[in-house]
Amino acid sequence: MRAARVIDGAHHEVVVVGGGQAGLSLSHHLVGSGVEHLVLERETVAHEWRDGRWDAFTLVTPNWHCRLPGYPYDGPDPDGFMRRDEVYAWVRRYADTFDAPVAEGVAATRLAPRPGGGFVVSTTHGTVTADAVAAAVGGYHRPVVPPWASALPERVVQLHSHEYRNADLLPQGPVLVVGTGQSGTQIAEDLLLARREVHLAAGRAPRVARRYRGKDCMTWLAEMGVYDVPVAARGLAKRESTNHYVTGRDGGRDIDLRDFARRGMQLYGRATGVSDGALTFAPTLESDLDHADSVAESIKDDIDRWIETEGIDAPAEDRYVPVWRPAAEPERLDLDGIAAVVWSVGFRADWSWLDSLAPAVLDDEGIRGTCAASARYPGWRSSVCPGSTPGDRAGSSASPRMPSMSPGR
Numbered sequence: 269m270r271a272a273r274v275i276d277g278a279h280h281e282v283v284v285v286g287g288g289q290a291g292l293s294l295s296h297h298l299v300g301s302g303v304e305h306l307v308l309e310r311e312t313v314a315h316e317w318r319d320g321r322w323d324a325f326t327l328v329t330p331n332w333h334c335r336l337p338g339y340p341y342d343g344p345d346p347d348g349f350m351r352r353d354e355v356y357a358w359v360r361r362y363a364d365t366f367d368a369p370v371a372e373g374v375a376a377t378r379l380a381p382r383p384g385g386g387f388v389v390s391t392t393h394g395t396v397t398a399d400a401v402a403a404a405v406g407g408y409h410r411p412v413v414p415p416w417a418s419a420l421p422e423r424v425v426q427l428h429s430h431e432y433r434n435a436d437l438l439p440q441g442p443v444l445v446v447g448t449g450q451s452g453t454q455i456a457e458d459l460l461l462a463r464r465e466v467h468l469a470a471g472r473a474p475r476v477a478r479r480y481r482g483k484d485c486m487t488w489l490a491e492m493g494v495y496d497v498p499v500a501a502r503g504l505a506k507r508e509s510t511n512h513y514v515t516g517r518d519g520g521r522d523i524d525l526r527d528f529a530r531r532g533m534q535l536y537g538r539a540t541g542v543s544d545g546a547l548t549f550a551p552t553l554e555s556d557l558d559h560a561d562s563v564a565e566s567i568k569d570d571i572d573r574w575i576e577t578e579g580i581d582a583p584a585e586d587r588y589v590p591v592w593r594p595a596a597e598p599e600r601l602d603l604d605g606i607a608a609v610v611w612s613v614g615f616r617a618d619w620s621w622l623d624s625l626a627p628a629v630l631d632d633e634g635i636r637g638t639c640a641a642s643a644r645y646p647g648w649r650s651s652v653c654p655g656s657t658p659g660d661r662a663g664s665s666a667s668p669r670m671p672s673m674s675p676g677r
Contacts, residue, residue, distance in 0.1 A: 269313065269363040269364055269366075269367070269368045269370050270367050270368070270369055270370075271370070271371075271372070272306055272307070272369040272370055272371045273371050273374075273393070274306070274308075274371050274374055274391055274393040274394045274396060275394065275396070276393075276394030276395055276396075277394070277395065277396070278396050278397075279396065279397045279398070280304060280305055280306045280396060280397070280398045280399075281303050281304045281305055281398065281399050281400065282298060282303055282304070282305035282306075282398060282399065282400045282401070282402060283305065283306050283307075283308065283376075283387070283389050283396065283398040283400075283401050283402070284298075284305060284306070284307045284308065284401075284402045284404055285308050285376045285389075285401065285402065285403050285404060285405055285621075286307075286308070286309065286403065286404035286405040286406070287307050287308070287309025287312075287313045287314070287363075287368075287370050287372065287404075288309075288313070288314055288316060288317075288359070288404065288406065289314065289336060289359050289362070290404035290406070291307050291309070291402075291404035292307075292313070292314075292336065292359070292362060292363055292368055293336050293337050293404075294402050294404055295307050295366075295368040295369070295370075296336070296337045296338060296339075296366055296368070297337060299366050299367060299368065300338075300366075305369065306369055306371060306396070306398075307368055307369060307370040307371065308371055308374045308375070308376050308389075308391060309370055309371065309372045309373070309374065310373070310374065310375040310376075311372070311373070312372050312373070313359070313360060313363050313370055313372065314356055314359035314360050314363070315356075316406075316408075317352065317355045317356040317359060318352065318353065318356040320408075320430040321352045321430075322352075322429075322432050322433050322434060322454075322455060322458060323352070323433050323434045324351075324352075324434070324454075324458050324517060325351065325352040325454070326349040326350065326351050326352070326515065326516035326517050327349045327350050327355060327516050328349065328450060328486075328511075328514050328515060328516050329349075329486050329516075330346065330347050330348065330349065330484055330486060330487060330516075330520075331343060331345055331346050331347070331348050331349065331350055332346035332347065333486065333490065333495075334350070334358065336359075336362050338365070338366070339362045339365060341358070343358075347484065347487075348516075348519065348520075349516025349517075349519070349520055350516075371393070373393075374391050374392055374393045375391060375392045375621075376389055376390070376391050376621050377390045377391060377392060377621055378390035378621055378623045379401060379621060379622050379623060379625055380623060380624065380625065381625065382397055385399070386398055386399045386400070387399075387400075387401045389401060407615065407617040408430075408615040408617075409615060409616065409617050409618035410615060410616045410617075410618050411428035411429075411430055411431075411611070411615055412428075412611070412613050412614045412615055412616055413426070413428065413611050413613070414539070414541075414611075414613065416541045416542055417609075417611070419541070419542040420542060420603065420609065421603060424603065424606055424607065424608065424609060425438065425439055425607065425608040425609070426608070426609045426611065427608070427609075427610060427611070428610075428611045428612075429447070429451040429452065429455060429610060429611065429612040430451075430615075432455055432610050434458070434462070435458065435459050435462035435464050436462070438459075438464075438607070438608045439607045439608055440607060441465070441605075441606070441607025441608070442464070442465040442466070442467060442605050442606055442607055443459055443464055443465070443466055443467070443606070443607065443608045443609070443610065444466075444467040444468075444469065444547065444601070444606050444608070444609045444610070445459070445466065445467070445468050445469070445609075445610045445612060446469045446539045446609060446610070446611050446612060446613055447469070447471055447473075447611065447612030447613040447614070448468065448469075448470045448471050448473045448513060448525065448556075448560075448612075449471070449473045449511060449513060449612060449614065450473075450511050450512075450513050450514075451612045452468070452471075452473075452513075452610075452612030452613075453468075453473075453513040453515075453523045453525070454513075454515050454517070454523070455610055455612060456468045456528065456533065457515065457517070457523065457528070460528060460531060460532070460533055465532075465534075466528075466532075466533045466534070467533070467534045467535075467536065467601060467606070468525070468528065468533055468534070468535050468536065469536045469537070469538065469539040469547075469549060470525060470535060470536065470537060470538070470552070470553055470556045470557070471538055471556065471613075472538075472556055472559060473511075473512070473513055473560065474512045474513075474559065474560050474563035474564070475512050475513045475514065475522075475523060475524075475560040475561070475563060475564045476512035476513075476514050476563070476564050476567055477514070477522055477564050477567070477568065477588070478514050478515075478520050478521050478522045479520070480567075480568050480571055480585060481571060481572075481575065481582040481583055481584070481585050482582050482583050482585075483582075484520065485514075485567060485568075485571065488571045488574065489567070489570075489571075491574075492570070492571075492574050512563065512564075512567075513560075524591065525557060525560070526557060526590055526591050526592035526593070527591055527592070529592045529594075530591060530592050534598070534601075535553055535557075535594065535598075536549040536553060536598050536599075536601065537549045537550045537551055537552035537553040537556065537597060537598075537599075538550040538552050538556075542603070543600075545602065545603055545604070546600040546601055546602050546603055547600065547601040547603060547606070548599060548600055549597075549598060549599050549600070549601070550599075551597035551599060552597075553594050553597055553598075554593065554594050554597065557590075557593075557594075561588065561590065564588065565587065565588065568587065
C-alpha cells in the first residue's frame with residue numbers, strides 16, 4: 269500500500285470508495301491491469317475488523333476460506349478460526365503486498381454525474397472526477413436500535429453489538445442481549461462464560477452445526493459449491509439475509525441456545541417493547557428454537573445427499589436431539605433487574621453519499637448498488653456486481669473473488 273492523497277480538481281480513471289478487503293481486492297485487480305485509480309477510506313484500512321468487534325471475536329469460517337486476490341491464507345492453522353486482531357493483521361498485510369493507492373481519513377460525501385460522462389466525487393478533502401466509481405463500502409453503516417429503546421430507564425446502560433468489547437466493561441448486574449444472529453449469540457455466550465446473569469431475546473435467525481460427519485459443515489458446503497453461486501443467480505436479498513449462528517471460539521463449536529438455557533441463561537421470544545416497568549416479548553421462543561434447529565438439520569440433509577451422490581467415505585453421525593424445551597413462553601421481564609442491554613439487531617446501509625444518483629444505482633430492495641445502473645451510468649460499479657472490474661482493459665482479470673470472512677454481525 270502506498271499513501272495517497274486527494275488533490276482537489278484531479279481526475280482519475282477509477283475511484284474506489286472503501287478500503288476494506290473488498291476495496292483492496294478491486295485495487296489489486298486494477299493495479300494488475302495497469303489502471304490508474306484512487307481508493308478512498310474514511311478511517312484506516314481494515315479498521316472495522318479491529319474497532320467494531322468484541323475482544324473474543326473469531327471468524328466463523330475456517331481460515332482456509334480466507335482468500336483475497338493473490339493472497340490465500342497461508343498460516344499454520346487452516347482449519348482454525350482467526351481472532352479479531354489476527355484478522356485485522358491479515359488484511360493489513362494484504363494491503364502491503366501491492367501498491368494500492370489509498371487515501372486514509374477521507375470520506376466520500378457526494379457522488380454526481382459529470383457532464384460528458386463519468387462522475388464528480390466530493391470528499392472531505394476536496395473534489396475529484398473519475399471515469400468510473402466502485403462502491404466497496406459494505407452494508408453495516410448505521411446500527412439499528414428499536415424506537416422503543418428510548419423508553420428504558422436512564423440507569424440502564426445501552427450499547428450496540430459493535431460497541432461491545434467484554435463483560436468487564438458493563439455495569440454489574442444482569443444483562444439482556446436482544447437478537448440471536450451471529451453477534452448476539454456469541455456475545456451472549458461471552459457474557460455467560462464470564463459468569464454474568466444473561467437474558468437473551470431470540471429472533472428468527474437460523475443456525476448451523478460446527479461439524480458433521482468428520483468435517484466442518486462450512487468445508488462440506490464449500491466442496492458442494494454453495495459459496496460459488498454468484499449474487500446474480502440468487503439475488504441480493506439472499507446475500508443480505510441473516511447468517512447462521514455458530515462460533516469459531518476455542519477451536520470452534522456449535523452454538524445451541526437450548527444448551528445455554530440448561531446452563532442458566534434465561535431465554536425469551538422476540539422483544540416487542542416496554543410496558544409498565546417491564547420489557548415485553550412475543551410468545552415466539554419455542555417456534556424460533558425449532559426453526560433454527562430445522563435449518564441446521566436441513567443442512568445436514570444436504571450434506572448427506574452430497575456424500576451419497578459423490579460416493580464419499582464419511583463416518584456416520586447421530587442427528588441432534590433437542591436438549592431443552594421452554595416450559596412456558598415468558599412475556600415480561602422486570603426492568604428493575606436489568607443493568608445493561610446489548611442490541612444485536614443489525615445495521616442499515618447508508619447510501620446518502622450517492623445523492624441524486626441513489627434511485628438509479630440502488631436495486632429494487634433499496635439495499636445495495638447493482639450493475640443494472642450501468643445502463644444509465646456506465647462507470648458505476650458495486651463490489652457485489654458480477655462481470656468486469658471497473659476500468660477493465662483487454663486481457664485484464666475478472667472481478668475479484670471476495671473472501672469468505674464472516675463479519676460476525
